[in-house]
Amino acid sequence: MRVLYFAWLRQKVGVAEEEAAPPADVRDVAGLIRWLAARSPGHAAAFADPRQVRAAVNQEFATPDTPVAPGDEVAFFPPVTGG
Template sequence: MQVLYFAWLRERIGKSAEELELPPGITTPAGLIAWLRTRGPGYEAAFIEDAKIRCAIDQEFQPLDATLDGAKEIAFFPPMTGG
């Protein structure tokens, strides 16, 4: 699965994208976030406030409890504001 990181998530993790194979049992973006936090201090810092994180699965906004079944891409980003 292609995982994309935007804004301060990208800055804290140190990369804008990576290709990952989901570990067994990871079925939702929330589960993926919990697992990503274990990958090092940059990931932990990026996802420390997971309630603020938004995601898009295959380029469509989804809640963090959506299923990742069959997904090819997930993007994580902070809340956006308009003006």
């Protein structure tokens, strides 16, 4: 699974992208966030408030219950406002 981080999430995690192999019980975006948050202090800081994180799975906006699988591309980014 390819995981991408944008904006302040990238700063907190310390990388723009990484390859991840979560365990089989990680089946959705919410589970992936919980698993990633346990990987390092930077990950924990990035996902400290999951309500402030948006996700896309395979370049489609995703909700916490969106399924994830090996081979997916999952991107995390802050909420975006337009004007």
